[in-house]
Amino acid sequence: MGLLKPSTRSEAGYRLYQQGDLTRLQQILALKFLGFSLTEIKAFLGASPMELHDALEQQSDMLQERRRQIDGVLNAIERAQLAMQSDGKRWDSVVDVIRAIQMSQNEDWQSKYFTDEQRRVMEDLSKGAYTPEAKAAMEARPAWTEEDQKRVDAQYAALYEGVRQAVAGGEDPGGVRGQELGGQAVG
Numbered sequence: 001m002g003l004l005k006p007s008t009r010s011e012a013g014y015r016l017y018q019q020g021d022l023t024r025l026q027q028i029l030a031l032k033f034l035g036f037s038l039t040e041i042k043a044f045l046g047a048s049p050m051e052l053h054d055a056l057e058q059q060s061d062m063l064q065e066r067r068r069q070i071d072g073v074l075n076a077i078e079r080a081q082l083a084m085q086s087d088g089k090r091w092d093s094v095v096d097v098i099r100a101i102q103m104s105q106n107e108d109w110q111s112k113y114f115t116d117e118q119r120r121v122m123e124d125l126s127k128g129a130y131t132p133e134a135k136a137a138m139e140a141r142p143a144w145t146e147e148d149q150k151r152v153d154a155q156y157a158a159l160y161e162g163v164r165q166a167v168a169g170g171e172d173p174g175g176v177r178g179q180e181l182g183g184q185a186v187g
Contacts, residue, residue, distance in 0.1 A: 001038050003028050006182065007173075017173040017182040022163055025181070029160045034059055039125045044057070159184050 002148070004025055005013035031041045036059070044052050105132050114122070162181050 001042055003038065003042055004182070015179065017178050017180055019173050021176065021182065022167055022173050025163055026160070026167070029156060029163065031173075032156060033160070035063070039122075043125065155184075 004021065007018040007021055008016045027045065028041055031044060034056070036044065039155055040055075044055055047055070062092075077107075123130075159181065162184075165179060166173075166177055173179075173182070
């Protein structure tokens with residue numbers, strides 16, 4: 001997607017990254033960690049600081065709303081567990097859990113936090129982010145699992161830590177370690 005491009009290339013064609021490239025990589029990883037899609041990250045990296053501030057505030061609002069919904073489901077489950085312990089025949093409390101879950105799933109997040117125009121732009125960005133071949137390849141893949149997410153999260157955490165250590169250690173982005181990190185980010 002062009003999120004991180006090498007500053008230059010060596011005569012042998014190796015990608016060479018500079019200090020600013022590592023800073024950009026940190027920004028990408030931080031936004032990814034906060035739950036933004038790669039398409040959103042691409043837009044934010046070109047945005048003004050105020051636009052990014054507003055986006056972060058919006059992301060925080062959405063996560064807080066999601067937390068409230070999850071808390072509601074957890075409270076309903078706890079009430080159901082207590083009711084089932086006192087009288088194993090109290091299925092009405094289980095129905096409350098189902099209702100709480102359905103309410104949290106039916107929430108239209110995008111309508112609540114984005115204007116129609118913003119949703120249209122996001123949809124257009126999403127449609128244009130992949131070639132037809134890439135879309136077909138993604139659709140042919142098996143469903144994303146929790147194990148897949150854990151693997152990717154561990155990779156991002158390791159990459160972020162490597163970048164953090166390299167920056168803290170004042171390593172040369174054009175050096176071997178900097179190039180290895182850059183290759184992990186774009187590879």
